[in-house]
Amino acid sequence: MPDNPYINLLVTAALTVLFIIGTSYGLGALARAIVRARGGTPKHQQNTFAGYFFAAPWIIGFLIFVAVPLGLSLYWSFTDYRVTFTHAPNWVGLENYIHLITKDSGFRASIVNTLYYTIIGLPLQMGVALLLAVLLNQKMKGERVFRMAFYLPVVLGFNAAVLLVWRLMLNTGTGIINQIIRSISTSVPAIGYVVRAEIYVHEVINAFFLGITNGNFNLLHKVIETGFPAANRVPLWVQSPLWSKMPIVLLMVWGCGTMMLIFLAGLNNIPRELQEAAEVDGASSWQRFWKISFPLLSPYIFYNLIVGLISTLQIFEPIYVLYRDNQPLVPSAISMVYYLWQKTFSHFEIGYGSAISWVIMIIILIITLIQFRLQNRWVTYDIY
Amino acid sequence: MRKNIYLVLSVLMVLGLILTACGGTTATPTETTAPTEPVTGPATLKIYLLDYTPATIEWLKSEINPAFEAAHPGVTVEITEGTWSGWDTTFSGFFAAGEGPDIINLGSEMNTLYGESLADMDPYLGEAAWPEITNFGPALENAKYDGKIRGLPIFTAPRYVFCRTDIMEAGGWTTGTPKNFAEWVDFADKFSIVDPATNSLVQQALVPVDAASMADWQWWLLVFYSLGGELYKEDGTPNFDSPEALATTQFMLDMRQATYGPASDAVGTLPTGQGSVIDRDDATGKDNGAVCLAHSGWAAPAFDRPIWESISIDPFYGDSPNFPESQPVVLGFNDWLAVPEYSQNKQLAADWLKLALSKEGDNKWCETMGLIPARNDSQYGFVVESPQLKREAELAAQYGIGFAGIKESAKLSTIMQDALGKLITEELTPEEVVAKIQEEYSDALK
Numbered sequence: 164m165p166d167n168p169y170i171n172l173l174v175t176a177a178l179t180v181l182f183i184i185g186t187s188y189g190l191g192a193l194a195r196a197i198v199r200a201r202g203g204t205p206k207h208q209q210n211t212f213a214g215y216f217f218a219a220p221w222i223i224g225f226l227i228f229v230a231v232p233l234g235l236s237l238y239w240s241f242t243d244y245r246v247t248f249t250h251a252p253n254w255v256g257l258e259n260y261i262h263l264i265t266k267d268s269g270f271r272a273s274i275v276n277t278l279y280y281t282i283i284g285l286p287l288q289m290g291v292a293l294l295l296a297v298l299l300n301q302k303m304k305g306e307r308v309f310r311m312a313f314y315l316p317v318v319l320g321f322n323a324a325v326l327l328v329w330r331l332m333l334n335t336g337t338g339i340i341n342q343i344i345r346s347i348s349t350s351v352p353a354i355g356y357v358v359r360a361e362i363y364v365h366e367v368i369n370a371f372f373l374g375i376t377n378g379n380f381n382l383l384h385k386v387i388e389t390g391f392p393a394a395n396r397v398p399l400w401v402q403s404p405l406w407s408k409m410p411i412v413l414l415m416v417w418g419c420g421t422m423m424l425i426f427l428a429g430l431n432n433i434p435r436e437l438q439e440a441a442e443v444d445g446a447s448s449w450q451r452f453w454k455i456s457f458p459l460l461s462p463y464i465f466y467n468l469i470v471g472l473i474s475t476l477q478i479f480e481p482i483y484v485l486y487r488d489n490q491p492l493v494p495s496a497i498s499m500v501y502y503l504w505q506k507t508f509s510h511f512e513i514g515y516g517s518a519i520s521w522v523i524m525i526i527i528l529i530i531t532l533i534q535f536r537l538q539n540r541w542v543t544y545d546i547y
Numbered sequence: 548m549r550k551n552i553y554l555v556l557s558v559l560m561v562l563g564l565i566l567t568a569c570g571g572t573t574a575t576p577t578e579t580t581a582p583t584e585p586v587t588g589p590a591t592l593k594i595y596l597l598d599y600t601p602a603t604i605e606w607l608k609s610e611i612n613p614a615f616e617a618a619h620p621g622v623t624v625e626i627t628e629g630t631w632s633g634w635d636t637t638f639s640g641f642f643a644a645g646e647g648p649d650i651i652n653l654g655s656e657m658n659t660l661y662g663e664s665l666a667d668m669d670p671y672l673g674e675a676a677w678p679e680i681t682n683f684g685p686a687l688e689n690a691k692y693d694g695k696i697r698g699l700p701i702f703t704a705p706r707y708v709f710c711r712t713d714i715m716e717a718g719g720w721t722t723g724t725p726k727n728f729a730e731w732v733d734f735a736d737k738f739s740i741v742d743p744a745t746n747s748l749v750q751q752a753l754v755p756v757d758a759a760s761m762a763d764w765q766w767w768l769l770v771f772y773s774l775g776g777e778l779y780k781e782d783g784t785p786n787f788d789s790p791e792a793l794a795t796t797q798f799m800l801d802m803r804q805a806t807y808g809p810a811s812d813a814v815g816t817l818p819t820g821q822g823s824v825i826d827r828d829d830a831t832g833k834d835n836g837a838v839c840l841a842h843s844g845w846a847a848p849a850f851d852r853p854i855w856e857s858i859s860i861d862p863f864y865g866d867s868p869n870f871p872e873s874q875p876v877v878l879g880f881n882d883w884l885a886v887p888e889y890s891q892n893k894q895l896a897a898d899w900l901k902l903a904l905s906k907e908g909d910n911k912w913c914e915t916m917g918l919i920p921a922r923n924d925s926q927y928g929f930v931v932e933s934p935q936l937k938r939e940a941e942l943a944a945q946y947g948i949g950f951a952g953i954k955e956s957a958k959l960s961t962i963m964q965d966a967l968g969k970l971i972t973e974e975l976t977p978e979e980v981v982a983k984i985q986e987e988y989s990d991a992l993k
């Protein structure tokens with residue numbers, strides 16, 4: 164290859180195009196040969212060639228970037244293979260899987276944490292998305308601005324600036340969120356009492372989850388023993404293992420823009436006549452929402468649930484962004500995919516990491532299949 | 548038709564898998580021999596650096612690289628800048644692909660992590676090939692694996708204890724930096740202030756690495772070494788079941804509780820501020836909150852800050868009343884440049900390293916960072932002219948212990964952070980913490 168990087172790039176691009184054309188032609192020709200061998204008409208052979216020729220770039224991309232890595236990861240999952248090894252992977256059979264399922268307490272902790280995000284974070288995320296969609300569905304001034312504003316977090320993603328802003332906002336002492344909580348709690352004592360109750364309940368729940376991951380409930384006993392929080396207590400967002408999961412949930416809720424748009428589309432698809440008829444019959448707005456809109460939104464809720472579930476079970480980015488340089492909090496917030504990343508790219512255990520990825524895939528598959536099985540009980544497609 | 552699709556896809560998938568399975572993904576190490584002729588001709592030497600200052604990069608690009616390219620006609624030097632955040636993922640990619648930069652930036656404990664995949668540079672940088680190698684101090688040990696040189700160290704950045712003497716004296720503490728565990732706990736109790744209105748710290752007696760938990764694994768190791776602790780027993784097994792390990796863990800908990808109170812108090816951390824935590828805010832005249840800082844020099848105020856009149860620099864003294872083997876320690880971290888085994892330009896990489904880390908080069912490189920050069924003969928000029936660096940260099944020479952030689956360092960870090968996190972929440976007792984680390988780390992080393 165020439166040393167000039169620009170010529171290098173051009174040559175690489177040209178070779179890539181040639182490769183795609185060549186393999187596409189090869190695939191088309193192979194398909195045509197098969198049809199010919201099976202006695203297909205010339206027209207059928209021609210059509211088959213054209214079909215495979217044009218579909219080939221995607222098929223080849225799929226094979227190279229999906230099928231082959233899948234096959235390799237499956238093979239590696241049965242080996243002891245580390246990136247830094249200079250020798251070939253050692254075949255260890257089912258050892259990685261057995262260790263992962265029976266002995267690895269870290270993986271068990273990551274499953275429990277992921278369960279937390281799924282049970283607590285996902286419903287909150289969907290609830291807020293639905294609430295925003297219902298609010299934005301009221302025809303009002305500045306509706307587009309609000310839509311854009313609520314969708315903006317999806318566009319922004321989890322970059323360094325976002326991380327910094329969230330960390331500043333979540334600082335225990337001077338963060339804006341705790342400042343607001345303090346200010347409201349001081350000026351309205353009743354709200355202060357509710358906040359403290361919420362802190363107590365939150366810490367009990369989180370101590371329980373941490374207890375499951377650790378195999379002992381010392382912390383839960385301590386939280387209960389300490390009793391109702393003092394008047395000056397505020398959440399210890401990115402400081403305490405008892406609170407480390409909540410900022411992740413907040414980030415999930417903050418990024419609910421896509422779900423919101425889907426709900427909004429669903430609300431717009433509900434025939435207006437149904438609402439008007441109910442209104443004429445004297446139904447209140449709550450009754451109209453609960454008896455008409457909500458059931459008719461169920462396909463959209465189901466879609467968001469499935470997509471949200473899969474994405475929550477694979478949650479990685481918010482944890483990486485918030486805690487990658489706050490190591491002491493990682494164990495209390497770690498998710499299955501973060502654990503996979505840690506084993507694969509931090510400990511360089513590619514074989515073990517591959518086994519984790521396959522177990523995660525099976526978990527997601529089972530949960531998704533269960534959801535699909537259960538949809539008949541609550542999803543209404545009648546109106547569509 | 549559908550059957551055909553399945554057939555074609557299956558054939559291609561099987562072919563793809565067979566072909567890929569046949570192809571090796573890892574490079575087999577080759578016997579390294581140093582060429583006798585200087586390398587010239589078209590080539591690109593790729594260097595991957597992490598988190599250097601703009602001044603460093605500017606100096607490399609304007610002085611070192613042009614000089615190198617002039618001496619090696621046809622060779623181009625390409626510097627890529629990365630960050631310590633996420634470096635491991637990037638480096639994994641290089642090693643997995645067997646292709647990447649010819650020189651990579653590593654930290655001191657990473658020689659054991661990557662050692663097997665790094666080139667034996669003895670033929671290029673050993674004493675026989677380059678007599679100047681003898682000028683490198685103990686930091687060179689961190690750039691070795693299996694007794695062979697794998698690259699060259701750039702600087703030493705030890706962890707010192709910086710203390711604000713003005714705040715200490717104003718608070719009636721006249722004996723200087725605490726000298727043992729009891730003094731430290733007493734000091735933490737006296738000089739940590741919690742604002743009752745916000746239930747958060749407004750002054751923290753000691754800010755170690757990770758101010759919030761006060762239980763970072765690197766800080767733990769520093770304290771452990773100061774007691775004379777050894778990380779491994781003679782048979783190579785971990786030594787976390789030693790009295791030193793237990794005392795260190797108990798000290799972590801005592802300091803944390805003396806600073807933040809019991810975990811149930813749920814006290815908030817120091818506010819996030821501008822500049823070093825032991826500096827003073829120019830605009831408000833208020834202190835940033837820390838009385839002492841156990842950290843590298845880069846976390847301390849810039850050398851030209853007036854606050855240095857009131858800052859002392861000391862080692863961590865250990866706990867001689869309870870552990871007679873105690874020794875003052877500054878834990879030495881290094882950045883070093885390694886040559887991966889996959890590099891096709893080992894001679895060029897060695898030549899570039901020799902140039903950039905010559906006596907003058909190392910001095911200049913470290914001047915742009917305000918750190919101590921790894922080469923002994925480069926410790927002139929700014930090193931001796933700055934009273935702070937002079938003191939730091941003296942302490943490093945006298946009490947320096949390398950943060951190196953840690954087997955499975957990434958795993959140990961994960962194991963320790965997990966266990967120490969449970970110490971500060973009081974989920975586990977110090978005894979349970981060391982037992983957990985001992986068990987899990989022993990398992991990791993098998």
